[in-house]
Amino acid sequence: MTSLAAFVLASLILVAVPGPNLIYIITRSVRDGRRAGIVSALGVETGTLLHVIAAVCGLATLIEGHPLAFAVLRYTGAGYLAYLGIHALRRRPPHAADANNSAKAVGRSPRRRLLRLYLDGVLVNLLNPKVALFFLAFLPQFLSTGLTPTETRTHMLLLGAVFLTVALTLDLCYALVGAALTGRLHGAPRRDRGLTRLTGGIYLGLAALVFV
Template identity: 75%
Template sequence: MTSLAAFALASLILIAVPGPNLIYIITRSVQDGRTAGIVSALGVETGTLVHVTAAVCGLAAFIADHPLAFTALRYAGAGYLAYLGARALLHHQPAASADAGGVAGPPARRRLLRLYRDAVLVNLFNPKVALFFLAFLPQFLPTGLPPGETRARMLELGAVFLAIALTFDLCYALAGAALTSRLRGTPRRDRRLSRLTGGIYLGLTALVFL
């Protein structure tokens, strides 16, 4: 098995195990519909792209070597998840449209941009992801490569990981959207789902410190 094939297989196994990102995407999709779930998946993997780039450029190594930077990112991530949880608990959202894709128009587009930003920041503020790529990618590189080729190969591996992760994320977003019509539709159900969503985000906040 080539190193690229081995990396793809290892990535597939790791990504298939549900983690905070998948929980976030499913929750967002159930809460806000199919389009919101897809946008959130794109946002999460945009954050992954930044983490891969940080590992390639040495920024992840800087975070690993400076506990203060790691702690600051971790608290920023926890704070942002707590903010999302409080927002879901305090600000009830109307039910998604019949096609689970949301309504059209400028307000909806602004909301999707906000959802995309939320997803990017949720992933970006998790320093464990940066350290994961810093430790994971080099394991599948031949020894003795010059620095330029090392960076190029790491970007190649990162692109493979990103493609697999995005595929899984989109599947989970669609699966979450399929539950929307069953869980939403009446004011009472919507309030319960908003409370559940807020509780999940607060639970993810606690996971940041594990």
């Protein structure tokens, strides 16, 4: 029980530290509203689930042992973030859309748009090999000694489920906080343009972190 409590506390601290996932979710919430933020959070944590499964199956070890595979995944992730940034910068603020564009937006399937946001969240997290290596190093720290391979995998999955629960809870809180700021940041043309530029700049900045 003490070990589990320590793991939960460590997970809370790690998730609370600002990083690409947190920035991505808040940015989506502020830019597109509460539902978009929640869906983005679900996408990000789906990526976390896949990373946990990869760590348990040893795929993260394979990536770590093959620098070329690590580099390809790393730069693919950076390229995707850069794409999101450019797309955001080219996006017209809501007030600038004419009646024809507004009609098209109304006719567009909300489910399709939410699916796109969800998949964006999955890819932002999944295309970050640092997350895979993090789980490979983090989860074993809280495993008991003397476990069989099957018991080790089972315990890692349970710890991953706990981490996922903690992360999803906090991410949903971030989404709600970001959505609460939406009304204050939207409404004026200058604010909308500034928010659009800020969103694109954040994505490009996250992409640039790969080279730091």
